Amino acid sequence: MEASVEGRKTPLYEEHLRCAGKMVEFGGYILPVQYPTGVIKEHMAVRTACGLFDVSHMGEVLVQGPDALRNLNHLLTNEYGGMKDGKARYSPMCMENGGTVDDLIVYKVHDDDYFVVVNAANKDKDFAWMSEHCFGDCTMTDVSASYGQIALQGPAAEKILLKLAKEEDIPKGYYSALFDRMVGGIKCMVSRTGYTGEDGFEFYMAAEEAPALWRMLLEAGEPEGLIPCGLGARDTLRLEASMPLYGHELSEEISPIAAGLGNFVKTAKEEFIGKEALARELSNEGGRKRVGLKVTGKGIIREHQEVMVGEKLVGMTTSGTHCPYLGYPIAMAMLDQEFTPIGTQVEAVVRGRRVAAEVVKLPFYHR
Amino acid sequence: MNFPQELKYTKTHEWVRFEDDTTACVGITDYAQDQLGDLVFANLPEEGDDVVAGDTFADVESVKAVSDVISPVTGVVEEVNEELADNPALMNEAPYEAWFVRVKEITDTDELMTADEYASYVETL
Numbered sequence A: 001m002e003a004s005v006e007g008r009k010t011p012l013y014e015e016h017l018r019c020a021g022k023m024v025e026f027g028g029y030i031l032p033v034q035y036p037t038g039v040i041k042e043h044m045a046v047r048t049a050c051g052l053f054d055v056s057h058m059g060e061v062l063v064q065g066p067d068a069l070r071n072l073n074h075l076l077t078n079e080y081g082g083m084k085d086g087k088a089r090y091s092p093m094c095m096e097n098g099g100t101v102d103d104l105i106v107y108k109v110h111d112d113d114y115f116v117v118v119n120a121a122n123k124d125k126d127f128a129w130m131s132e133h134c135f136g137d138c139t140m141t142d143v144s145a146s147y148g149q150i151a152l153q154g155p156a157a158e159k160i161l162l163k164l165a166k167e168e169d170i171p172k173g174y175y176s177a178l179f180d181r182m183v184g185g186i187k188c189m190v191s192r193t194g195y196t197g198e199d200g201f202e203f204y205m206a207a208e209e210a211p212a213l214w215r216m217l218l219e220a221g222e223p224e225g226l227i228p229c230g231l232g233a234r235d236t237l238r239l240e241a242s243m244p245l246y247g248h249e250l251s252e253e254i255s256p257i258a259a260g261l262g263n264f265v266k267t268a269k270e271e272f273i274g275k276e277a278l279a280r281e282l283s284n285e286g287g288r289k290r291v292g293l294k295v296t297g298k299g300i301i302r303e304h305q306e307v308m309v310g311e312k313l314v315g316m317t318t319s320g321t322h323c324p325y326l327g328y329p330i331a332m333a334m335l336d337q338e339f340t341p342i343g344t345q346v347e348a349v350v351r352g353r354r355v356a357a358e359v360v361k362l363p364f365y366h367r
Numbered sequence B: 001m002n003f004p005q006e007l008k009y010t011k012t013h014e015w016v017r018f019e020d021d022t023t024a025c026v027g028i029t030d031y032a033q034d035q036l037g038d039l040v041f042a043n044l045p046e047e048g049d050d051v052v053a054g055d056t057f058a059d060v061e062s063v064k065a066v067s068d069v070i071s072p073v074t075g076v077v078e079e080v081n082e083e084l085a086d087n088p089a090l091m092n093e094a095p096y097e098a099w100f101v102r103v104k105e106i107t108d109t110d111e112l113m114t115a116d117e118y119a120s121y122v123e124t125l
Helices: A013-018 A039-048 A068-075 A120-132 A157-161 A207-224 A231-240 A275-283 B030-036 B115-123
Strands: A022-026 A029-034 A050-054 A059-064 A088-094 A100-110 A113-118 A139-142 A147-153 A177-183 A186-191 A200-206 A226-228 A288-295 A306-309 A312-323 A328-336 A345-350 A353-360 B014-020 B023-028 B039-043 B056-062 B066-070 B073-080 B101-109
Touching: A013 A029, A013 A207, A029 A231, A039 A050, A039 A226, A039 A231, A050 A207, A059 A068, A059 A120, A068 A113, A088 A120, A100 A120, A113 A120, A120 A139, A147 A157, A147 A207, A157 A200, A157 A207, A186 A207, A200 A207, A207 A226, A231 A312, A231 A328, A288 A312, A312 A345, A328 A345, B023 B030, B023 B073
Parallel strands: A050 A226
Antiparallel strands: A022 A029, A050 A147, A059 A113, A059 A139, A088 A100, A100 A113, A147 A200, A177 A186, A186 A200, A288 A328, A288 A353, A306 A312, A306 A345, A312 A328, A345 A353, B014 B023, B023 B101, B039 B056, B056 B066, B073 B101
16 A cells, blocks of 8 residues: 555654555645554544654755844744744745745754754745845755654653653753754753644754654553654644644735734834835734634534634635544634634534534643 | 454445345444554534435544544444544454444445455454
């Protein structure tokens, strides 16, 4: 069956086959959607113990030079001034009209040296966009192919990592990272970040070192309940934690303001690409906004389903699934503003059938 | 993989357990549940609904996706297994106990295979 899946192999491809992963194509890569344990057990392992993910498909771009900071502040909606070395900061990257090119994380290695992590499916588009807008004394280098990336996520993550790394090589604060540290004898960047809503770490290492670290983490974590987890659980976990996924909650048509990510749009900055359009959108009460929906009827709401109030079409869903930890189905949707207050009763059209849901507060899950 | 001898099977991975010539219970096979992954919801017809061999009569939702379930027989829904609503995991854990509907007044069937035929068919997939 594997032979029929087209795409690039990550450095951990052979490890997934050893763990009997069910391989699918995602963002141009061949990755496991799940292992024989199944999505629900993988999801629950991350909420209650720990899970291990191959995220080597993510793209990495180095932004370096005396004008690196000015370039980031021009390209991105968030503010990158005043960051300490080793801090990480999330941002949307927008077009002039406010539509979103991608969302990404920037790490400050030190002055004039930043490490940017972008979505797999967008990395060529992102790199072209960034290079096209590059100015002054600054270089942008796509180093995606030389990195492997592994995520260790869950309440037991720190305990497991302590078996392989010294305490001083483990970042203390959420959204911070340490560079050139040793984990199980392998040189890594260790970041306290993730896409699951749990505490956890992401390790970046030379691609050829990834399999050895993967195996060491699996072995060290096994007594703590660690299991490998696939893309299926990655999606249900991020959805339960209400994190946006590019292509769903954000897109070239959905601005960060509409997606409810206004916190990451700093209109006080002197200038950045999309500032005018986003500032206008902020001051304007119209348009659709992202909400969370809890399914109160029978069924599961998925993405791209119409949301109705009576006979009026009031929006569209962007993601939806059954949430293993919460134990009920949820969805995210873009709704006309008058229907966004908490408690609003709506219906989604699921294959011709109406499924009742209620607007609830985001995030659905908070650790 | 387990395919009980006393059942009949379809190419679309449903099983049929005939109780007499015109009454049968219908569910999805061990192969189907394994392919679909963790099942979390079954959208079932109602008592008295007509079902037609070869047509969709239900759908099942896994965490990732929705899939149609095709009726292997033509008849009338006599009883719906309400237990699946409370415990959809039964479809994964015990697929041959997790019947969806009991159909009466059966007048026609889809092309049905024996357990051995179905096992060989699954081998080719």
